[in-house]
Amino acid sequence: MNPTNIQLIRGFKDILPGETELWQHIERTAITLFEDFGYREIRIPIMEKTELFARSIGEDTDIVEKEMYTFADRGGDLLTLRPEATACICRSYIQHKMAAQDPVRKFYTIGPMFRRERPQKGRYRQFYQIDAEIFGIAAPFADIELIFLLRTLFDRLNVTDTTAHVNSLGCPVCRPRFKAALAQILDQAAPHLCADCLRRKDRNPLRVLDCKVPGCRKAMAGAPSILDYLCDDCRTHFSTVTDTLAKLGVPFEIDKQLVRGLDYYTRTAFEIQTGALGAQSAVAGGGRYDGLIESLGGPAMPAIGFAVGFDRLAEIVAATAPLATRPPALFIAALGDTARRQAFEWSTALGVAGIGVSMLYEDRSLKAQMKQANRLNAGQVLIVGESELAAGQVVLRDMASKTQREIPVTALVKTLIEIFSPAPV
Structure with missing residues (x-):
C-alpha cells in the first residue's frame, strides 16, 4: 500500500526559492526605511495568553469570537497564536517598563500572524505583516510620519498606484455625541442590515460603518460623519494631519466610513488602498490607539501604529516589478x-x-x-x-x-x- 502524501495544512503556504528573494527584497527595503527614521526592531513571540487579545482586540470582535487559534496547554492556560502584532508589542512595552526608561519608542517587526479565516486568493491562515508602532507621542506628526513612511515604502517598491484613506475617530469627549446620532440611523436601517451588523449595532455600532456587505453599505450611506462631531482638539489634530499630508504631496481621501470599532482607538485612522491588482483594496492600515496601553495595565500613553499585509504586497510587487534571482558568479x-x-x-x-x-x-x-x-x-x-x-x-x-x-x-x-x-x- 502506498503511503498518503502529507500535504500543507489548508490556508497555509510554502514560500519557495524564487519567491523568497522577492520577500527578502521587500524586507530589506522596509528595514532600511524604518531604521533611517529611527525605528528599532522588536521580535515578539508568536504565542501569547489569550486574555491579551480578548482585552486588546475585544471579545465581541469576529477575530476573537471566530478566527483565533486558541488552545489550552497542559497547565490549563489558554494560549493563542498571535492574530496581530500591536497587542504583543504593547504587552512587551508594559512588561519591560519601557515607559520608565524613555516613554518615546519607535518599533518595527516583521513576521507571521495566524487567523482561521476562510482561505481565498491572497488570504491565508498563516499570513505575514510588516508592523510599525510609535509610543509616547500625542502630536499629529507621529500620525503623519507613519502615513508618509507607508507611501515612501510603496514608492521604493514601485507600487505607485496608492491612495491614503484617512478619517478621525474623535476621542472620549466627542465620540458619545456621534454614537447617539449614529444609533438613530442604525435603528432605521435595521431591516436592511446583515446578521453581523444587527449583532454589532448595540454593542459596537461603529463597526457597522465598516461592513463590506453591499446592502449594509447602501443602508448606511446617509449615516452622519464623525467629522461633524469632533471637539476642537480633535478637529485641530485632524486638520494638521490632512494639511501636512497635502504639503508633503501624499495623495489621500477623507473616508467617513473608515472606522475602528474599539473605544481605545482615538483620532486618526488610515488605510493605504491600491488598484495595482485590479479592484481597489487595502494593503495597509493603522490608527491611533491612545487608550490601549492603559487598558492593558500600563501607564496612560499615546500610541499609533500600522500593519502592512506582506502576502498581498509581495503579490503586487511581483506583478509590477518581478525580481530576478541572483545567479552564481x-x-x-x-x-x-x-x-x-x-x-x-x-x-x-x-x-x-x-x-x-x-x-x-x-x-x-x-x-x-x-x-x-x-x-x-x-x-x-x-x-x-x-x-x-x-x-x-x-x-x-x-x-x-x-x-x-x-x-x-x-x-x-x-x-x-x-x-x-x-x-x-
Whole structure:
C-alpha cells in the first residue's frame, strides 16, 4: 500500500526559492526605511495568553469570537497564536517598563500572524505583516510620519498606484455625541442590515460603518460623519494631519466610513488602498490607539501604529516589478575525483570571500556540467580536470562572450577574488 502524501495544512503556504528573494527584497527595503527614521526592531513571540487579545482586540470582535487559534496547554492556560502584532508589542512595552526608561519608542517587526479565516486568493491562515508602532507621542506628526513612511515604502517598491484613506475617530469627549446620532440611523436601517451588523449595532455600532456587505453599505450611506462631531482638539489634530499630508504631496481621501470599532482607538485612522491588482483594496492600515496601553495595565500613553499585509504586497510587487534571482558568479566544472576534491576546497574559500559559486559534487561529464551552468545562468565557468592540474593551468570561460583564458593554479583563489570582486570606488 502506498503511503498518503502529507500535504500543507489548508490556508497555509510554502514560500519557495524564487519567491523568497522577492520577500527578502521587500524586507530589506522596509528595514532600511524604518531604521533611517529611527525605528528599532522588536521580535515578539508568536504565542501569547489569550486574555491579551480578548482585552486588546475585544471579545465581541469576529477575530476573537471566530478566527483565533486558541488552545489550552497542559497547565490549563489558554494560549493563542498571535492574530496581530500591536497587542504583543504593547504587552512587551508594559512588561519591560519601557515607559520608565524613555516613554518615546519607535518599533518595527516583521513576521507571521495566524487567523482561521476562510482561505481565498491572497488570504491565508498563516499570513505575514510588516508592523510599525510609535509610543509616547500625542502630536499629529507621529500620525503623519507613519502615513508618509507607508507611501515612501510603496514608492521604493514601485507600487505607485496608492491612495491614503484617512478619517478621525474623535476621542472620549466627542465620540458619545456621534454614537447617539449614529444609533438613530442604525435603528432605521435595521431591516436592511446583515446578521453581523444587527449583532454589532448595540454593542459596537461603529463597526457597522465598516461592513463590506453591499446592502449594509447602501443602508448606511446617509449615516452622519464623525467629522461633524469632533471637539476642537480633535478637529485641530485632524486638520494638521490632512494639511501636512497635502504639503508633503501624499495623495489621500477623507473616508467617513473608515472606522475602528474599539473605544481605545482615538483620532486618526488610515488605510493605504491600491488598484495595482485590479479592484481597489487595502494593503495597509493603522490608527491611533491612545487608550490601549492603559487598558492593558500600563501607564496612560499615546500610541499609533500600522500593519502592512506582506502576502498581498509581495503579490503586487511581483506583478509590477518581478525580481530576478541572483545567479552564481562562477560555476566550477570538475572532471575526476582529484579535481573535484580540489575544486570543492576552492569553492569554500571563494564562498567565504563573498563570491557566488556553485558546482556539482557527483561525477558528471563536462557536457552535463556546462548544461547545469547554463541552467543556473552562471557568469563564468572554471574548468578543471586531472590534466589541467598536472599542467598547473585551469580554464576560465566567460559564458556570455564565449571567450576563455587560462589561470595559473598557484594562488588561484586570490586571482579569482581579484577578478570577481568589484573595483574600489
